[in-house]
Amino acid sequence: MPTCSDCASGTCPNQLLPAILNGKYLTSGYMGLFSSDKPQGKCSHGGETDLSSTQNPRGGISKDEPRSHNTDLHNNAVNLASEATMELLEDIRGAIGNKDYLRLMGIARSAVLAFVIDTTGSMSDDIAEAQRVAFNIIDTKKGTQDEPSEYILVPFNDPEFGPLIRTTDSDVMKSEISKIRANGGGDTPEMCLSALQLALTGAPSSSHIYVFTDAPPKDMHLEKTISALIRSTKSSVSFFMTASRRSKRTLTASTQFQVYYDMALASGGQAIEVSKSSLSQATDIIVDTSTSALVTILQRSRNPGLVESIPFLLDKSVSNTTIYITGSSLTFNLRSPTGVTQSNTVDNGPLGTIQKVGNLQRIQLNGTEMGLWHIDMTTTQPYTIKVMGQSAITFIYDFVEEFKGPHPAFAAIDGRPSAGSPAKLLLTLTGEKGPEALELQEVALMEVSGVKVSNGNIEKMDGGDYLITVKEVPEGEFVVLLKGKDKTSSSLFQRQTTTQMSQSKVTIKAVADSSMLPGEVFKMNFTVTTNGTSGAYTIRARNDKNIPMTHPSTLNLVSGGSAQGTVSLTPPGNTVSGTDVTLTIEAEGPGGSDSNYAVLRLSVLSKVTDFSPPKCEIVDVQGTCYSSSCSSSNWELSVNITDGNGTGIESISIQQGSGNFTQREVLDGVIVFMGVYDASCCSPSVTLSAVDKVGNVGRCSYTMKSSAGSRLISMSLPLWASLLLYGFLRDAFPL
Numbered sequence: 001m002p003t004c005s006d007c008a009s010g011t012c013p014n015q016l017l018p019a020i021l022n023g024k025y026l027t028s029g030y031m032g033l034f035s036s037d038k039p040q041g042k043c044s045h046g047g048e049t050d051l052s053s054t055q056n057p058r059g060g061i062s063k064d065e066p067r068s069h070n071t072d073l074h075n076n077a078v079n080l081a082s083e084a085t086m087e088l089l090e091d092i093r094g095a096i097g098n099k100d101y102l103r104l105m106g107i108a109r110s111a112v113l114a115f116v117i118d119t120t121g122s123m124s125d126d127i128a129e130a131q132r133v134a135f136n137i138i139d140t141k142k143g144t145q146d147e148p149s150e151y152i153l154v155p156f157n158d159p160e161f162g163p164l165i166r167t168t169d170s171d172v173m174k175s176e177i178s179k180i181r182a183n184g185g186g187d188t189p190e191m192c193l194s195a196l197q198l199a200l201t202g203a204p205s206s207s208h209i210y211v212f213t214d215a216p217p218k219d220m221h222l223e224k225t226i227s228a229l230i231r232s233t234k235s236s237v238s239f240f241m242t243a244s245r246r247s248k249r250t251l252t253a254s255t256q257f258q259v260y261y262d263m264a265l266a267s268g269g270q271a272i273e274v275s276k277s278s279l280s281q282a283t284d285i286i287v288d289t290s291t292s293a294l295v296t297i298l299q300r301s302r303n304p305g306l307v308e309s310i311p312f313l314l315d316k317s318v319s320n321t322t323i324y325i326t327g328s329s330l331t332f333n334l335r336s337p338t339g340v341t342q343s344n345t346v347d348n349g350p351l352g353t354i355q356k357v358g359n360l361q362r363i364q365l366n367g368t369e370m371g372l373w374h375i376d377m378t379t380t381q382p383y384t385i386k387v388m389g390q391s392a393i394t395f396i397y398d399f400v401e402e403f404k405g406p407h408p409a410f411a412a413i414d415g416r417p418s419a420g421s422p423a424k425l426l427l428t429l430t431g432e433k434g435p436e437a438l439e440l441q442e443v444a445l446m447e448v449s450g451v452k453v454s455n456g457n458i459e460k461m462d463g464g465d466y467l468i469t470v471k472e473v474p475e476g477e478f479v480v481l482l483k484g485k486d487k488t489s490s491s492l493f494q495r496q497t498t499t500q501m502s503q504s505k506v507t508i509k510a511v512a513d514s515s516m517l518p519g520e521v522f523k524m525n526f527t528v529t530t531n532g533t534s535g536a537y538t539i540r541a542r543n544d545k546n547i548p549m550t551h552p553s554t555l556n557l558v559s560g561g562s563a564q565g566t567v568s569l570t571p572p573g574n575t576v577s578g579t580d581v582t583l584t585i586e587a588e589g590p591g592g593s594d595s596n597y598a599v600l601r602l603s604v605l606s607k608v609t610d611f612s613p614p615k616c617e618i619v620d621v622q623g624t625c626y627s628s629s630c631s632s633s634n635w636e637l638s639v640n641i642t643d644g645n646g647t648g649i650e651s652i653s654i655q656q657g658s659g660n661f662t663q664r665e666v667l668d669g670v671i672v673f674m675g676v677y678d679a680s681c682c683s684p685s686v687t688l689s690a691v692d693k694v695g696n697v698g699r700c701s702y703t704m705k706s707s708a709g710s711r712l713i714s715m716s717l718p719l720w721a722s723l724l725l726y727g728f729l730r731d732a733f734p735l
Contacts (some may be wrong), residue, residue, distance in 0.1 A: 002041030003027045004385050007059030011069040014044060015059055029061045031406060049406050053081030064407065094689030096213045099149055099168070103204060110145075111290045113137060113173070114203050116151035116195045116215040117180060124182040125240055125276040126212045133283045134177050137290050138170040146291045152203050156195035157184055158218055187194040189256070193226055196237065200229040201544040201582035207235045208269075208289045214242045214254030214276075223259055225542050225584050228268045228597035232418070234499045238269035242276045257555040264385065265301055265448070266477070268498020270326060274358030280567035281357040282516065288322050288362075288388070293524045295391045296498050297321075299479065301449045303382035305330075310385060313494035314368050315486060317432070318389040323352075323363040323375070327383030334363065337371025361493060370491055386498075392432035393493055396482060397499070400426045410467070414510075415596045417473075419503035425468040425480065427458070433488055435464035441492075442483040443468045448500055449478055454478075477502050505532035506596040508587050510567075516581070519573030520636040526598065528587045529557055530563040535590035541567050543602075544582045547575075555587070559693075567604075577694075579608035606610055610646040616700035617641075625681035627706035637677040637686060642670055647693035650672060655699065659684035681706065 004015040020027060029045035030038040032052030038044060044053040046060015053060045063070055093101040103110065109164035112117050117123070117130055135150075141147045151173035153165040165176045191215055199209050213535065239260040264271035264588040274282045298312040305327070314321060325332065325344075334342045346359060352365040354689040368389070375385060379395075399411040399417045401424065410426055423445065429435045443466070456470040485492055510526035528537060528629075534557060543549040545639050548570050555563040567585065579600040588595040600671045616639055623635030643649050650675060654661055659679025666672050677686055684704040691697050 002057075004043035004057040004059070004061065006057040009115040010046065010059045010061055011067070012071070013069050015057065017690065034408075040532050041229055042474040043567055045406065047406060062406075065647050067616075069266050070326055072278060079610075090340065090699075091697040094653075094699055095691045095695055097471070097653055098655065103149060107655045110125065110147070110149035110292045111294070111407070111644060112150045112152065113148040113290050114154075114199050114202055114207055114209040116154045116156065116192070116209060116211040118190055118192065118215060118680070119155045119180055119182055119189060120159065120184055120215065121158045121182050122214055123212070126214065126240070126279060127180050127182055129279045130210075130212050130282055131177050131180070132280070133286050135174060138174060141290070142170055150189040150204065152199060152207075153180075154195045154199045154202075155180055158190045161191040161195040162198050164202045166202055175188070188215050191216040191219050193219045193222040197222055197301065197542075198545055199227065200226065200235060200237075200259055201404055201580075202278075203233070203235060204234045205235065209234070209235055209237045211237060211239045211260075212242075213260075214440045217259060220259065222542070224540070224586055224588070224595065224597070226263060226601055227264075227266060228415075228584050228586060229265065229582070231499055231501060232414070232597075232599040234497070236267045236269040236498050237263055239264055239271045239280060240271050240279065241271065242279055242412055264459060266500045268296065268299055268386070268500075270324060270384070270386070271328065272358055272360045274360070274648070278357050279697065281355065282360055283362070284355070284666055285324065288320075291320070291390060292390060293390045293392055293394075293442055295394050296386065296388055296496050297448055297494055297621075298385065298387040299448070299498055300378075300385045303384075304451060305377060305380045305383050307380070307565070308334075308376075309335075310377065312387050312390070313372055313492055314373060314458075315391070315393070315491040315493035316368075316370055316488060316489040317391040317393050317491075318368050319391070321365040321368050321387065323365070324386045324388070325361045325363070325375075325383060326359050327379075327381050328359055329379070329381050330361070330383055331378045333376040333378070335374040335376060336369050336372060358703065365619065374631070393430070393438065393486065393495070395482060396428050397425050397427040397497070400424050413600050415508055416502055416504040418475075418507055418531075419505045423456075423469075423470045423473045423503070426461075427466045427468055427480075427482070428464060429484065431486070437486065437488050439485040439487055440466055440482065440487060442481075443470075444481050445470050445474055445599040446481045446496075447474045447478050448472070448478060453481070464481045470595040473503055475503075504596040505594050506530050506587050506589060507600040508585055508596055510585060510598045510600060512600050515603045516569060516571050518571050518577070518604055518606060520570070522569045522571070522602075524567050524569075524583075525564055525599075526567065527562050527564050528557060530557045530589065530594075532594050533589050535589075537563075537587040537590070538586075539565060540584075540586040540588070542584050543569065545571075545579065547571050547581060551585075569735055575604045579604040582663045608693065608694050609695050612644070612646055613696040613698035614641055614643045614646070614649055615689055615694050616698050618686060618700055620701060621702070621704070622679070623704070625684060625704050625706045630682040630706070632685075633681045634678060635681055635684070636679075637702055637704075639675045639677070639688060639700060641673040641675060641688075641690045641698075643668055643690075643692045646696070650691045650693045652690045654689065655687040656690040656701070659686065661688065 003020050005013050030052045031050050032046040036051040036055050038052040044050055044058050046053045046062045051063045063074045066074040111459045115130055151167050153176055167173055261271040273280050330343050338351050342351040350365045355362045398412040400412055402410055431438050431439045445454045452474050454470050454472045456468040459467040461467050468489050480497040507529045512524055516522040536554045536558050539552050551567045552565045555565055557563050583600045583602055586597045618639055620638040625633055625635055659677050661677045664672050665674040687699055687701040689699045
């Protein structure tokens with residue numbers, strides 16, 4: 001069916017045929033980047049890069065950019081796209097709730113409390129301490145801005161691990177962690193990495209995960225998968241390793257435990273060696289990090305140690321600064337911007353309080369003095385240093401690559417950035433008064449265990465973003481370090497990422513363009529490219545739900561070439577619709593010298609036939625509100641909510657408003673939820689969201705109007721009555 005008329009000039013205001021417009025058909029323009037071919041009579045996209053626009057019908061219907069011939073259509077398209085985007089975002093917000101929505105958009109930075117706990121027989125003391133810490137955090141932070149937005153718990157031993165328990169209800173977390181008991185565990189190694197995989201894939205990105213164990217991992221085959229998930233999620237993992245009768249060797253002497261140290265370092269976490277009797281002192285770090293708006297100011301690792309002075313900046317916005325130093329037989333001095341010093345041998349000094357437990361020294365600063373601080377290390381023993389605090393000033397980032405085409409832009413890299421070319425980062429600064437109050441002055445890639453710092457070129461983009469180009473990337477593991485200025489206080493600030501990254505000569509590209517269906521085979525192609533060694537590349541693929549899958553074990557590549565493989569997954573027929581699956585694909589070069597990964601989030605969804613949102617009907621409004629004194633009166637809204645013959649109501653929530661909502665379920669041909677919303681007149685607006693079992697969102701909104709005169713009239717009635725009575729008495733009993 002033809003869709004467009006010919007436009008020789010290429011600048012016609014509207015080429016769509018009347019039959020298309022009158023029939024309200026949807027059509028799009030063909031884009032020919034490499035060929036001018038297109039079906040006869042079809043519209044082209046248009047523009048200089050579209051070769052198909054030279055073929056009849058010539059021209060194009062693109063409205064992406066405003067031009068003299070399409071300004072009105074461009075503006076209409078922009079407005080429609082904006083409205084559609086807002087509608088989609090509101091549906092997402094209504095479906096997942098305000099807290100999760102703010103976290104999804106990167107606005108809220110509340111903590112997630114995630115525990116991975118070894119439940120073997122020797123772990124009873126550790127389990128009791130984990131329970132104590134969890135209860136303490138829940139009880140002391142409930143209702144505050146530091147209350148965790150989510151709780152995650154994954155138990156493990158051997159051969160079992162899981163299930164992952166994830167809840168936003170603190171009482172549920174209390175109940176679940178109280179059920180954990182220590183038992184079993186004959187041989188020493190346990191399924192720690194399998195449990196950690198569940199936590200990394202189940203927790204939101206940038207979470208802090210705490211592992212309690214006294215045994216090395218049995219599932220070492222997951223080491224590279226865990227490494228990929230840490231880099232992908234930017235989550236930190238800290239290990240509390242306690243001495244056990246099951247292992248006669250010390251923790252630091254055992255190469256079996258080394259993987260925990262490596263993972264803690266790679267993620268920006270801590271590897272803490274401590275006796276079971278002293279564990280309660282070490283877990284203060286969990287309380288420290290289960291707070292909102294947590295930022296990392298500095299992180300370093302040295303092996304062997306260096307005699308050096310390590311500087312870090314503290315700005316006016318930072319509070320509750322804590323320094324963590326791990327290592328054995330360490331000596332150091334802390335030095336403030338004004339030259340005041342404190343040795344590590346002084347537990348309570350002029351600068352802070354030092355708490356020592358196991359291989360950890362935790363320093364809580366007495367105050368946050370603005371300026372350049374120093375940690376003067378005077379030891380050659382291996383150590384790690386981390387400085388953290390609370391601040392509204394932070395940043396989010398992605399390594400990106402540029403893609404060409406009609407609309408060139410940048411796309412986030414899923415995996416390690418390519419070696420042999422400059423690294424590019426897309427970075428966004430955030431602060432209490434918005435990014436316009438912050439000035440980005442320096443961004444660099446810095447070796448974690450070395451001294452090399454590679455500065456980047458800063459290019460300001462639209463929307464408050466920055467494009468950073470680093471030409472000389474460190475060869476080893478590195479982190480992102482930035483420095484800037486808070487214009488409102490004129491103080492300099494410093495922030496750092498905790499997740500280590502490195503370059504690779506191997507790349508993996510994979511795109512999931514659809515969801516999986518229960519009981520059906522899902523196939524996804526992936527491409528491996530290398531600029532490194534030629535030969536057979538080992539391919540590994542794993543998913544966190546143990547869905548049966550097949551994939552090639554190797555792919556043969558030559559340097560500068562690529563090869564394609566296919567991963568096939570078959571979710572069981574009884575898989576619950578809405579199940580999230582994290583798939584990790586890894587490619588490792590000959591001899592294990594280089595590798596890369598791709599992490600994809602897939603969904604298992606049953607075929608959806610219900611596209612109608614729940615209906616919300618306002619049936620009654622009670623109460624009167626007065627603008628002069630809103631706090632002294634309430635109002636009430638009654639609604640009926642039903643999904644008719646759809647899949648049924650999954651949840652009802654208050655999307656806007658600070659009142660209370662109660663509901664009861666009745667059967668009136670179909671299930672109807674009769675609800676009552678009660679609020680103070682100081683909160684006059686409400687939006688209720690109802691979500692059905694396939695994610696359709698229905699909502700109803702109401703704003704209670706205040707009455708300016710009602711209360712004045714009611715207050716004047718006694719006066720009128722007195723005047724009338726006075727007149728009556730005067731006439732009846734004249735003086």
